[in-house]
Amino acid sequence: MDKLAELSEALLQLDGEGAARLIGESLEAGIPAARILSEGLSSGMRKVGEQFREGVIYMPEVLVACDIYYSGLEKLRPLIQPGENRQARGRMILGTIHGDIHTVGKDVAVPVFEAAGYDVIDLGVDVADEKIVEAIREHRPDLVGLGTYMTSTFMHTRETVKAIEAAGLRGQVKIICGGPSVDAGAAKRMGADDASDDAWEAVGKLDRLMDELKAQGRTV
Amino acid sequence: MSEVVDRWVERLKGKLPPIGTMTHWERMAAAFDLKPMDMPAVAPELDYWQITYAGYSHQEIYNDADKCTDACIRTWADLRTDAIWMYIDISHQIENFIPAEARPKYFVHRGSKDYLLFKPLAKTLDEAIALYENRTFEKYLGDSRAVTHYHPHMLQLLEFQEKMDRVVPVIVGAASPSNYAETIVEVQQFVRWTITQPRKLKHYLDLALEERLKALDYYADAAYGNGCRFFGLFGGARTWGPRQLREFGYADQKYVEKAAKIFPYLFWHICGHNLPEAMQDLTCWPLKAVQYDMPYYSQKLSYREWFESVARLFAGKRCAMNAPTTQLACHGTPGEVRAMVRDFVDATTPHTTAVVMPGCEIDAFTPVENVKAMIEAARERRL
Incomplete structure (x- = not known):
């Protein structure tokens, strides 16, 4: 599993420490912050949504996943270059x-x-x-x-x-x-x-x- | 002795036309005892809706128990529901945790028709635990609205119930340990901590349970002792998952077990999107009825299917109380309200008894014609 897939999975597993570590390792490996956000954290949030709607996880898990997402976002946002940012919908x-x-x-x-x-x-x-x-x-x-x-x-x-x-x-x-x-x-x-x-x-x-x-x- | 009560008793006692072949009390008791009824009972939680229906504003009744009682009885005299709900707001529940001078900053009066809003009393779990360990709730109880407003209002309504020879029951309600524990810190914090700080949270919940169990002694004396038989327990835990129910559900269960030894007609209030596991648990606790609400997000059911699935679960065990949703009551048309009430009764009564009672309190903005449509739809049915 690559780093970003691991990050996505860490968020789903509510592993805040693991997510923080994987974000650091991804940055050290030269992966652009915007990609870490979209393919790691955001991908994890989408899976959280799927599992919530299927009744696999519940609101407490969703809230903790959101906290991990926010915490990662705080770290990544200042590192995202203007040109690197995804085209917002x-x-x-x-x-x-x-x-x-x-x-x-x-x-x-x-x-x-x-x-x-x-x-x-x-x-x-x-x-x-x-x-x-x-x-x-x-x-x-x-x-x-x-x-x-x-x-x-x-x-x-x-x-x-x-x-x-x-x-x-x-x-x-x-x-x-x-x-x-x-x-x-x-x-x-x-x-x-x-x-x-x-x-x-x-x-x-x-x-x-x-x-x-x-x-x-x-x-x- | 209360003048407002005596005035209403004089006006109403022996002068009300019968509805069906049972009194309101008999109909509610039959529903809770799972016995035959002449028609479905209808007892919406009118709460603060009845204040504005009776022509008062929230500010007007906030410190005036007489007006509050007057509003509840006036509304009942007009609508003839099968129970009278006493008025409760959040200040009754948590004001005794706050020193008098600090209370205004915790409560927000949002307008003449709006419910009272509150701010959380603790930001961290340690702060919340300290509120209990320091017995803060005892320190500020004496001049809190639990004593100055809730208590006299409850006694007045129970006096009315008794002087009317129990033709209609008064419903008194109290929040559960999980409800208190969540309210004090805000629900979203509490549910986060079920995952991030479960051991400390359990200690906090135990403290809330201890206070709530003690509070039941008050209810045994002041409520049961003055005639209250129908008692509602307002559960928290509305956003919990199955794991939270398994790890933290014990507190509410212990609370129910003690309350059931006091009140013969005990019911549980579970609003929001009801978790299937929570509904299952409620069939094992010593309750007579459950005021439930909407199906959980992952349950792909129509309302009719939802009503039927709960009725099957409750068959021979619990009275089912629901419909219409408070949202439909507020935003829908009278025709939609009637249709949902009919769906609920039709889907429920083949399996268990039914009380038409939305899963939560009727919103103050709910049109009068929708509340009347709800009552009429129940009254039109014969069982």
Whole structure:
């Protein structure tokens, strides 16, 4: 097994120390950081997703795998040269909607989306509508992810969408809600474009929203 | 003696038209005892929905037990569900871990209709353990809302139950050790530590269990002693896997075993995506009923198939309580709500008894017509 396959496997086995060692060894062997990320860590995250959806592993294992991914990413990101970086599928800002401080969904979604090729800017939790508007202006994302853990905070989607509309930015972005209480039909009725309660399923939805943006000639 | 209770008793006692051939209490008891019923019971966890339904805001009832009790009884008088759920919020659960002056920074009132939000009390496992080892929860109990709000509100509702001659049961609920242990540190931290620090976590969970077992003595005295018979245990462990259930499930099991010796009608609340192994465990614990929720991610089942699979698992052992999902209740149409209630009852009653009760509390934003549709759909069925 080559180093990157071993790294991918270490993440799946929740072996944080092994993953850190393999990242170091891969860098020493001259493997570019971007390749270590895509063929090692991201590949591992995709396998984590497959096993989660098949019921082989569960949320605790997923969270620890995400921590290992983040820790590796922290090490690799500064080493990735601008030209070496993969062509991102799209840029996304993502945060837990105002009034909600739960991080569990976001902590899983960010690495899953990054592993799927999206550049994700994490705005944190309890994110005010003004902050989301400001982040759209600053980062010019294709996608806005609104995390909600509770049914009541999912209902805040309408206000957030209205704030984006009032700022004249709604036409520039697609908005997707995520979390255990979301419902795609209700999200659309509140002005968002889609919703998903499963980070891996959401990747397919992000891809579809990106296709729609491209068809409209609106990608960054 | 409570004025608000007496006012309602005077207005309602002996004046309510019967629904079916059983009283609300008899219907719930029959469901829990797996005995024949005239119609499926319906007892949604109205919790804070009933506060706004009755015309109050959350801020208004936050420190006012009379208004809180008034809201619960007013809602019941209108809707005639088969049980009255007392109002509970997170401050009742954890305020006694926090000194009075620090409480405002841990609780966030998000609006007149929104649930109270809280911030975790400990960032590390050591901090969480210290909260228990230093007996922090005893130090700040006296002036906490557990004492100043929860306790009088519970007593008022039980007084109403008794003065109405037990025509309708009041459901009192308490969080389990895993629920407490997760709440104090935030659930995502707790589940991480099940893998990264399992031995220390077990010590922490043991401390939470010890406190919870002691709390049951309070419930035996204040709740059972004042007429409470239907008691709900709010489980945590909603994001655990089978390994976590095997290694840490003992704490909740011990809690259930003690509670079952106190309350004849004991049920477990398990919301979220229910792990099949967790549902299996619940058939072995001494419970009468289970308020369950959605199928686990990896189970590719329609809701109807899910209801039927649980009913088969519970056959001869447990009453099944579900439907519609709290999400559908909030976002769906009355027609969709009715359809899910019918699916639940039709899939469940060939195998065991059914109580129409969404897997978690009804959200405050849920339209009134959806709650009414849920109740009507249950009332239309005859068994």
